[in-house]
Amino acid sequence: xxxxxxxxxxxxxxxxxxxxxxxxxxxxxxxxxxxxxxxxxxxxxxxxxxxxxxxxxxxxxxxxxxxxxxxxxxxxxxxxxxxxxxxxxxxxxxxxxxxxxxxxxxxxxxxxxxxxxxxxxxxxxxxxxxxxxxxxxxxxxxxxxxxxxxxxxxxxxxxxxxxxxxxxxxxxxxxxxxxxxxxxxxxxxxxxxxxxxxxxxxxxxxxxxxxxxxxxxxxxxxxxxxxxxxxxxxxxxxxxxxxxxxxxxxxxxxxxxxxxxxxxxxxxxxxxxxx
Amino acid sequence: xxxxxxxxxxxxxxxxxxxxxxxxxxxxxxxxxxxxxxxxxxxxxxxxxxxxxxxxxxxxxxxxxxxxxxxxxxxxxxxxxxxxxxxxxxxxxxxxxxxxxxxxxxxxxxxxxxxxxxxxxxxxxxxxxxxxxxxxxxxxxxxxxxxxxxxxxxxxxxxxxxxxxxxxxxxxxxxxxxxxxxxxxxxxxxxxx
Numbered sequence: 001x002x003x004x005x006x007x008x009x010x011x012x013x014x015x016x017x018x019x020x021x022x023x024x025x026x027x028x029x030x031x032x033x034x035x036x037x038x039x040x041x042x043x044x045x046x047x048x049x050x051x052x053x054x055x056x057x058x059x060x061x062x063x064x065x066x067x068x069x070x071x072x073x074x075x076x077x078x079x080x081x082x083x084x085x086x087x088x089x090x091x092x093x094x095x096x097x098x099x100x101x102x103x104x105x106x107x108x109x110x111x112x113x114x115x116x117x118x119x120x121x122x123x124x125x126x127x128x129x130x131x132x133x134x135x136x137x138x139x140x141x142x143x144x145x146x147x148x149x150x151x152x153x154x155x156x157x158x159x160x161x162x163x164x165x166x167x168x169x170x171x172x173x174x175x176x177x178x179x180x181x182x183x184x185x186x187x188x189x190x191x192x193x194x195x196x197x198x199x200x201x202x203x204x205x206x207x208x209x210x211x212x213x214x215x216x217x218x219x220x221x222x223x224x225x226x227x228x229x230x231x232x233x234x235x236x237x238x239x240x241x242x243x244x245x246x247x248x249x250x251x252x253x254x255x256x257x258x259x260x261x262x263x264x265x266x267x268x269x270x271x272x273x274x275x
Numbered sequence: 276x277x278x279x280x281x282x283x284x285x286x287x288x289x290x291x292x293x294x295x296x297x298x299x300x301x302x303x304x305x306x307x308x309x310x311x312x313x314x315x316x317x318x319x320x321x322x323x324x325x326x327x328x329x330x331x332x333x334x335x336x337x338x339x340x341x342x343x344x345x346x347x348x349x350x351x352x353x354x355x356x357x358x359x360x361x362x363x364x365x366x367x368x369x370x371x372x373x374x375x376x377x378x379x380x381x382x383x384x385x386x387x388x389x390x391x392x393x394x395x396x397x398x399x400x401x402x403x404x405x406x407x408x409x410x411x412x413x414x415x416x417x418x419x420x421x422x423x424x425x426x427x428x429x430x431x432x433x434x435x436x437x438x439x440x441x442x443x444x445x446x447x448x449x450x451x452x453x454x455x456x457x458x459x460x461x462x463x464x465x466x467x468x
Binding site: 217 | 342343344345346347348358361362364365366367370372373374375376388391392395396
């Protein structure tokens with residue numbers, strides 16, 4: 001029975017956050033967000049999630065810290081190199097036929113993915129005709145993304161990922177190392193627009209040719225996934241591309257018929273032409 | 276999220292394994308009939324490796340074997356492996372979720388995460404099995420399975436490749452049945468008939 005009380009408390013807390021701060025986590029996948037809120041409860045020294053609700057309703061600074069539990073920030077440059085290799089080898093030739101390109105990195109977290117795309121597009125000669133939209137709801141993550149500073153200890157992994165993705169240059173060309181940190185070249189940012197955008201509550205803002213949204217939908221329940229994929233579908237031009245995380249699929253989505261599988265193992269989809 | 280859980284009339288099995296786990300699973304999974312209850316497996320493997328474990332077992336098993344996709348409905352006759360570097364969770368509507376949140380006991384996937392969420396979704400209709408391994412993951416999870424009314428089985432530490440995981444589970448769950456590896460499959464299929 002204890003678990004059922006916690007379910008009630010989690011739903012009330014998410015409702016409270018929505019009413020007070022307009023962040024809407026009510027459609028997030030329950031099993032995972034409940035685990036993270038129990039961790040937050042313990043972190044804030046609360047006996048119950050209801051007590052955490054009391055704290056967050058009356059102190060906005062708690063919300064900022066709680067956002068680190070409500071959203072999950074895990075990323076790497078060129079994470080799943082096979083994904084970027086498939087984009088390089090099979091999607092880029094299509095993109096090269098467009099005079100101008102818009103690419104949406106949805107749920108960009110701390111920016112690793114958008115820098116991966118900026119580097120890949122530079123290597124493939126597409127950067128100058130592209131605008132990247134990097135969006136997230138977590139302001140703290142967006143600030144980190146815009147700064148483009150990562151631990152030097154992560155560069156070995158990032159370099160190996162980049163190489164496996166078919167990288168045509170050396171990753172060290174794109175950052176300067178100092179004091180244990182790698183700062184990515186600000187020239188990579190000149191085509192990137194960082195923006196606060198919610199897949200839960202906001203609308204489409206641009207017509208795009210490629211949307212990459214990886215390991216974001218796993219935190220949504222099915223209804224919310226359908227909403228987000230609907231936004232991508234509306235944003236993409238005919239025969240535009242959608243890339244998902246390695247274990248995400250459109251198979252269980254109401255939009256499954258709106259897309260064709262383009263590279264099955266790499267979870268790349270192509271929007272079907274609309275009548 | 277309509278409060279009707281645990282859903283009645285469907286059962287499931289969750290299995291956790293670590294060091295020595297592939298060998299232990301080989302003594303169980305191939306013996307299950309093709310229409311057996313869904314089996315969810317969390318085995319610790321090095322991250323950043325393309326998992327071949329599902330393919331490995333697909334050839335040996337009568338049940339279908341897949342690496343779990345996010346939001347897949349849990350279906351009888353199927354063995355689901357947690358993908359490397361993701362936690363595998365069970366939702367109340369008996370679908371699967373994945374998560375990249377922090378490792379638990381240095382493990383992602385975590386056996387505790389799978390077992391605890393499955394216990395909430397399946398209640399007394401769940402069997403949890405802890406096999407060979409060299410860490411303590413799974414003990415708290417099996418505790419949750421039993422507390423929710425489910426059944427706990429543990430591989431006998433004597434003869435296991437690594438004893439710490441079964442021993443930790445026994446310490447946390449004295450009421451679980453401790454069986455030699457070769458009797459676990461018989462226990463499962465005997466129950467199914």
